[in-house]
Amino acid sequence: MYLLLAWTWCRAVAQYPGSLALLALAQAFSTAAELTAVLVVFGHAGELAGFTAREALLVYGLAALAFGTADLLMGSVERIGDHIRTGSLDTMLVRPVPALVQLAADHFSPHRLGKVVPAAAMVGYALATLDVPWTLGRVLYTPVLLAGGVAICCAIWTIGACLQFFVTDAREAANSVTYGGQALTEYPLAVYGRGIVRAATFTVPLAFVSWQPALYLLDRPDPTGLPEWLRFAPPAVAAVLCAAAALAWRAGLRHYRSTGS
Amino acid sequence: MRVYCAVFALGLRRYSTYRAATVAAVFTNVVFGLINASVLLALFHARPEINGYDATDAVTHVFVAQALMGPVAVMGPPLELAERIRTGEIAVDLMRPASPLAWWLSHDLGRAAFAVAARSVPTFTAGALVFPLALPDAPARWAWAAGALALASLIGFAFRYLYAVSGFWLLDTRGVSALTHLIGPVCAGMLIPLVLFPAPVAEVLRALPWAAMVQVPVEVFLGKDTVPGGGPAGALAFQAAWAAALLGLAALVTARAARRVVVQGG
Numbered sequence: 001m002y003l004l005l006a007w008t009w010c011r012a013v014a015q016y017p018g019s020l021a022l023l024a025l026a027q028a029f030s031t032a033a034e035l036t037a038v039l040v041v042f043g044h045a046g047e048l049a050g051f052t053a054r055e056a057l058l059v060y061g062l063a064a065l066a067f068g069t070a071d072l073l074m075g076s077v078e079r080i081g082d083h084i085r086t087g088s089l090d091t092m093l094v095r096p097v098p099a100l101v102q103l104a105a106d107h108f109s110p111h112r113l114g115k116v117v118p119a120a121a122m123v124g125y126a127l128a129t130l131d132v133p134w135t136l137g138r139v140l141y142t143p144v145l146l147a148g149g150v151a152i153c154c155a156i157w158t159i160g161a162c163l164q165f166f167v168t169d170a171r172e173a174a175n176s177v178t179y180g181g182q183a184l185t186e187y188p189l190a191v192y193g194r195g196i197v198r199a200a201t202f203t204v205p206l207a208f209v210s211w212q213p214a215l216y217l218l219d220r221p222d223p224t225g226l227p228e229w230l231r232f233a234p235p236a237v238a239a240v241l242c243a244a245a246a247l248a249w250r251a252g253l254r255h256y257r258s259t260g261s
Numbered sequence: 262m263r264v265y266c267a268v269f270a271l272g273l274r275r276y277s278t279y280r281a282a283t284v285a286a287v288f289t290n291v292v293f294g295l296i297n298a299s300v301l302l303a304l305f306h307a308r309p310e311i312n313g314y315d316a317t318d319a320v321t322h323v324f325v326a327q328a329l330m331g332p333v334a335v336m337g338p339p340l341e342l343a344e345r346i347r348t349g350e351i352a353v354d355l356m357r358p359a360s361p362l363a364w365w366l367s368h369d370l371g372r373a374a375f376a377v378a379a380r381s382v383p384t385f386t387a388g389a390l391v392f393p394l395a396l397p398d399a400p401a402r403w404a405w406a407a408g409a410l411a412l413a414s415l416i417g418f419a420f421r422y423l424y425a426v427s428g429f430w431l432l433d434t435r436g437v438s439a440l441t442h443l444i445g446p447v448c449a450g451m452l453i454p455l456v457l458f459p460a461p462v463a464e465v466l467r468a469l470p471w472a473a474m475v476q477v478p479v480e481v482f483l484g485k486d487t488v489p490g491g492g493p494a495g496a497l498a499f500q501a502a503w504a505a506a507l508l509g510l511a512a513l514v515t516a517r518a519a520r521r522v523v524v525q526g527g
Contacts, residue, residue, distance in 0.1 A: 018433075018436065022437065022440050023435065026436070026439035026440040027439075033452060034452075037452050041300060041453065044304060046307070047307070048304065049303065167281070171285070175285075176285075180289070184296050191303040193299070
């Protein structure tokens with residue numbers, strides 16, 4: 001169902017090919033710009049928190065890939081505030097398709113691939129050129145890590161959107177966690193110091209999007225002294241967060257009273 | 262003139278009613294300021310001085326830039342004019358006995374004036390509470406910085422106006438604004454200070470109008486002599502020149518666009 005709705009929106013945006021191309025270009029450009037920032041910073045420092053530019057590229061690529069894919073799949077849920085205000089959420093609720101699916105597929109825009117594709121290329125490049133000690137376990141676990149990162153981002157996005165059931169103008173505040181989270185995870189977390197690493201591990205578990213997977217892939221000890229088993233936690237963290245997102249969605253829907261218009 | 266003053270006041274009043282959105286925007290600016298500042302602090306911990314910036318300068322740059330985010334609107338939002346052009350409501354605007362350029366300028370300056378008070382001041386204060394920032398010591402430098410802020414807002418408006426009126430030719434300006442709102446922050450020194458770029462790149466970026474929106478005001482605030490002309494007067498002249506050029510171009514484009522509009526009856 002999600003695919004069908006997404007395909008419908010793809011056909012709709014294809015009616016404005018110029019705008020679609022520009023939007024995709026804009027996404028690719030934003031990735032390039034952030035990457036430039038990362039490279040410029042590492043170009044001056046050489047090494048930050050024991051990470052070289054190429055290792056930082058891996059961290060950045062993992063973060064951008066997870067957030068980009070989550071944005072592609074679930075990014076539209078953040079518009080829920082508009083749907084509540086205009087009453088179009090009511091229309092979605094009476095249709096025989098789960099409202100969350102409709103919401104996520106609403107305005108599905110393939111231009112967001114403009115971010116996913118370069119990010120995936122970056123991860124591929126970093127993994128190919130870095131000295132990763134490949135074993136069968138690593139080969140099998142890497143896709144799990146990637147999927148876990150995407151699931152965590154999707155869950156955070158959904159929870160942020162559900163806040164809008166309770167506070168209608170919460171979109172920007174939720175953005176500081178979603179987009180701010182992305183900005184945070186673009187650099188090796190150890191750069192920010194111990195306090196932030198702890199916060200990003202145990203409160204908003206952003207550390208499991210790019211930081212812990214990168215540590216695992218590079219086979220490095222955690223420079224902030226957290227135990228090594230944490231790098232095997234992403235699937236569990238993702239499962240817990242998705243459950244929390246499902247609960248938040250249910251609570252939000254139950255709280256929802258139509259605007260009546 | 263009276264009408265433009267009224268539009269200015271209305272713009273100011275209108276944005277002052279979005280209280281929750283303002284609080285959320287300040288929160289977002291502060292969060293991004295903290296993240297950027299932490300990265301730059303780590304960088305300057307490794308290299309204490311880069312192209313005339315030290316750690317305090319860099320953190321101050323980050324928070325001045327975040328404070329400029331509201332009034333200058335380097336990353337949007339686009340002017341509502343774009344939507345009016347797309348829907349055809351612009352036809353009504355063109356019938357009014359007021360220049361669209363001056364009308365939207367007054368409206369946007371009203372928005373910017375509110376943003377300075379309600380977004381810039383709290384954002385910068387929050388930054389100053391967390392990190393030691395380099396504040397101007399002489400009252401004259403505060404005055405220069407205020408002038409730089411005003412000119413930066415003018416340039417910010419001119420850019421967004423030009424993006425919006427491109428809709429007369431393109432109809433849908435979402436692609437244009439998405440692209441330009443990404444180029445803007447990089448070229449302006451919002452994403453990272455322009456001093457961090459390799460010298461030849463920085464040189465080119467400094468000469469472009471985007472630099473006049475963030476990098477130049479920041480350096481006026483910091484009292485750097487790397488600004489155009491070597492001092493605050495030169496920096497403001499540089500900004501004023503770009504503001505005049507862009508607004509002149511905007512007036513020219515408006516006149517040409519108005520001749521293009523065909524109003525479908527009905």
